[in-house]
Amino acid sequence: MLNAAAPIGVFDSGVGGLTVLRALRTELPHESFIYLGDTARLPYGTKSPETVVRYAQQAAEALVARGIKALVVACNTASATALPALQLRFDDLPVIGVVEPGARAAVAASRSGRIAVLATEGTVRGGAYQQSILTLRPEAQVQAVACQLFVALAEEGWVDGAVAEAAARRYLEPLLSAPPDQRPDVIVLGCTHFPVLRPVITALAGNAVQIVDSAATTARCVSELLQQRGLLNTSSAPGEVRFLATDGLLRFTTVGVRFLGTAISAADVELIDL
Amino acid sequence: MLNAAAPIGVFDSGVGGLTVLRALRTELPHESFIYLGDTARLPYGTKSPETVVRYAQQAAEALVARGIKALVVACNTASATALPALQLRFDDLPVIGVVEPGARAAVAASRSGRIAVLATEGTVRGGAYQQSILTLRPEAQVQAVACQLFVALAEEGWVDGAVAEAAARRYLEPLLSAPPDQRPDVIVLGCTHFPVLRPVITALAGNAVQIVDSAATTARCVSELLQQRGLLNTSSAPGEVRFLATDGLLRFTTVGVRFLGTAISAADVELIDL
Numbered sequence: 093m094l095n096a097a098a099p100i101g102v103f104d105s106g107v108g109g110l111t112v113l114r115a116l117r118t119e120l121p122h123e124s125f126i127y128l129g130d131t132a133r134l135p136y137g138t139k140s141p142e143t144v145v146r147y148a149q150q151a152a153e154a155l156v157a158r159g160i161k162a163l164v165v166a167c168n169t170a171s172a173t174a175l176p177a178l179q180l181r182f183d184d185l186p187v188i189g190v191v192e193p194g195a196r197a198a199v200a201a202s203r204s205g206r207i208a209v210l211a212t213e214g215t216v217r218g219g220a221y222q223q224s225i226l227t228l229r230p231e232a233q234v235q236a237v238a239c240q241l242f243v244a245l246a247e248e249g250w251v252d253g254a255v256a257e258a259a260a261r262r263y264l265e266p267l268l269s270a271p272p273d274q275r276p277d278v279i280v281l282g283c284t285h286f287p288v289l290r291p292v293i294t295a296l297a298g299n300a301v302q303i304v305d306s307a308a309t310t311a312r313c314v315s316e317l318l319q320q321r322g323l324l325n326t327s328s329a330p331g332e333v334r335f336l337a338t339d340g341l342l343r344f345t346t347v348g349v350r351f352l353g354t355a356i357s358a359a360d361v362e363l364i365d366l
Numbered sequence: 367m368l369n370a371a372a373p374i375g376v377f378d379s380g381v382g383g384l385t386v387l388r389a390l391r392t393e394l395p396h397e398s399f400i401y402l403g404d405t406a407r408l409p410y411g412t413k414s415p416e417t418v419v420r421y422a423q424q425a426a427e428a429l430v431a432r433g434i435k436a437l438v439v440a441c442n443t444a445s446a447t448a449l450p451a452l453q454l455r456f457d458d459l460p461v462i463g464v465v466e467p468g469a470r471a472a473v474a475a476s477r478s479g480r481i482a483v484l485a486t487e488g489t490v491r492g493g494a495y496q497q498s499i500l501t502l503r504p505e506a507q508v509q510a511v512a513c514q515l516f517v518a519l520a521e522e523g524w525v526d527g528a529v530a531e532a533a534a535r536r537y538l539e540p541l542l543s544a545p546p547d548q549r550p551d552v553i554v555l556g557c558t559h560f561p562v563l564r565p566v567i568t569a570l571a572g573n574a575v576q577i578v579d580s581a582a583t584t585a586r587c588v589s590e591l592l593q594q595r596g597l598l599n600t601s602s603a604p605g606e607v608r609f610l611a612t613d614g615l616l617r618f619t620t621v622g623v624r625f626l627g628t629a630i631s632a633a634d635v636e637l638i639d640l
Contacts, residue, residue: 132417133407138521143406143613213617241529244518247412254532255515262529339417 101155108284109166132339137212148174172220194306195224211282375429382558383440406613411486446494468580469498485556
């Protein structure tokens, strides 16, 4: 049923998932993508699991209706909460989340097994990162910290300066002030908004701590899965990207550029209702 | 049709409007209230006008279906955007927003006529505060500043300390570093989330600047309107309060207490779908 020439669907609660789209385009330059940002209903990170599952199913249906060959859930909160429900509902479609790839990247990078996860309230509460890491490395010590303000800072574009530094200090102080043998050696950015704050987090954490995010590992995971299923696009032409948003086209383009790294034309964004 | 013994409906995008409910209960202790927080879809402050109008109409309908005698739109963004649409749709129901009372409080407090409005992106963009103030005092000089991060700070409970101070400094610096004869003498807190940040803003602005919010003036405005329409509750028993939320009952009670000033029992909050 699935067509190798079809686009890959990428879904996020807003613009943060564009960091994942960016990694996907680098890894898979010949694939086309449809990116859906549920900007009318963001943020997902403070919503209940039931609501996140419902919203994720609606978004997935909109993308499936547009003929995608695989679905990437680029939102950590939705990956942590709704992935099993989506995999059950769309059972012949490859559905890939960002939590398991993020956990894999963290485990690969950690020598001590002490791993800190920075994420939204919903992701932390759901425990998916903690579980994924412990499945891969049962003796790991995982500390998850809800950093809700990082979302607002990333959206506001305040990714450096006094406010970002003070916020990072407040969230990370308890981790970094621990005795050396209890300090994490890896910090996972468990929300797609957080990579834009990486310089501030790195400056505070120092060189002894590696910062990993799930964008690159998710892209590799998608590439491997498409290869296994014989779904890689064999065209040598560069792939195309279309954007769907549920609200605020202007905001989508102005804020989105920070996450995608390249400009988004308003003409390429379609407003849809879920 | 309207019944003086019926409750007053209060609607907000989330928990910020509880600061208005608090003022209403102080002003009108014998009235009962139904408070609806659209917590599933907050924040409204970054959404498009069309979406805010649609959400506000759905919320108003849910409250009207529960037999309210008046509707208070406690959300500044919804007041600034959706009030005319709501007044048109529910034409025999008193519908009161917070923008006009806030503008009145600002004009009454200002000697110089230089007024700064701190609000969400949506409220600033819509220009309702600026218009309301200029209608009351045509020679006023109004500066509106979008302070989106204040919403996240208030929700996170970071209402003092280094992060709140740095954020307030960044937003207010351009206003407060102006020459004395161009500096505002009144700052309006044009978002119901912002009153919890009043001490930080006051510390920065100094004694020469008065900080006003719309909660108390809105409550007086509601009281006057009910009196004019013969809709004041004549019972001498204390009024009751019920809460409706569209998501996250636990979060509603834990975050809500900061805005209401008294505890909210989860048993008093009903989950509804709009």
